[in-house]
Amino acid sequence: MTDIILYSAPGTCGRVSTIVLEEAGLAFETRVIRFLKGEHKSPAFKEKNPKGKVPALEIDGAVLTENVAIIRYLAARFPEKTLLPKTSTLAEDAEITADLCFCSATLHPLVTRIRMPQFFAGPENAQAVWKAGCDAMREYFQLVEQRLANRPWWYGETWSAMDAYLYWVFWRVEGAEFPVKEYPCFCDHAGRMEERPSVLRAVAREDEMTAQLEAEGLVFTPPGVSAKP
Numbered sequence: 001m002t003d004i005i006l007y008s009a010p011g012t013c014g015r016v017s018t019i020v021l022e023e024a025g026l027a028f029e030t031r032v033i034r035f036l037k038g039e040h041k042s043p044a045f046k047e048k049n050p051k052g053k054v055p056a057l058e059i060d061g062a063v064l065t066e067n068v069a070i071i072r073y074l075a076a077r078f079p080e081k082t083l084l085p086k087t088s089t090l091a092e093d094a095e096i097t098a099d100l101c102f103c104s105a106t107l108h109p110l111v112t113r114i115r116m117p118q119f120f121a122g123p124e125n126a127q128a129v130w131k132a133g134c135d136a137m138r139e140y141f142q143l144v145e146q147r148l149a150n151r152p153w154w155y156g157e158t159w160s161a162m163d164a165y166l167y168w169v170f171w172r173v174e175g176a177e178f179p180v181k182e183y184p185c186f187c188d189h190a191g192r193m194e195e196r197p198s199v200l201r202a203v204a205r206e207d208e209m210t211a212q213l214e215a216e217g218l219v220f221t222p223p224g225v226s227a228k229p
């Protein structure tokens with residue numbers, strides 16, 4: 001047991017915060033939230049995150065929510081880990097916030113449409129929602145592709161938490177039939193991510209959570225993926 005607890009669930013954007021905690025080299029406990037049991041909407045969990053979503057991070061006596069806030073907090077609290085680039089002006093700082101928000105506010109909602117299209121307009125419209133999500137995502141994958149054309153990581157030669165966020169987006173839509181192969185630089189980026197010990201450890205944590213859910217008959221499989229042609 002440690003003083004740092006991350007509430008998450010396998011496959012969710014909790015992976016972003018998990019990777020960043022692993023990159024920071026912090027000792028932390030991962031606690032699974034059982035979506036199929038509605039645990040994320042339970043009064044007990046809503047005391048921690050009233051929005052009823054993962055991730056939520058208990059640290060320093062507070063509960064932090066939203067990946068952007070968690071990343072920002074960890075980067076500021078552990079500056080020696082350089083989880084984000086150092087900045088010297090407010091504008092540079094704002095640009096980093098914009099980059100992270102691009103992931104959480106622009107890309108993540110499209111991931112959800114591509115991954116779980118049935119949740120938006122019923123099973124009969126799942127295919128149309130999936131296609132609209134993919135069409136919108138293409139523009140942003142192209143943007144990322146251009147950015148990664150001459151550099152290994154989003155900010156250049158040095159890895160940052162932004163790369164963890166992009167990787168989660170890539171991995172989620174890759175598994176939902178978005179044509180990631182059309183974006184070779186982004187594919188290579190995902191390959192580099194999957195070699196990082198932090199990512200391997202984060203995935204191992206998810207595997208443990210999945211095993212726990214399997215034992216309880218509570219593994220969640222998004223219905224939308226099989227709804228497409």
Ligand SMILES: N[C@@H](CCC(=O)N[C@@H](CS)C(=O)NCC(=O)O)C(=O)O
Binds near residue numbers: 012054
């Ligand atoms: N903006 C939030 C998004 C959190 C979020 O949507 N989490 C999803 C999993 S990827 C969730 O908990 N969904 C459950 C629900 O909305 O009922 C963040 O970046 O932390």
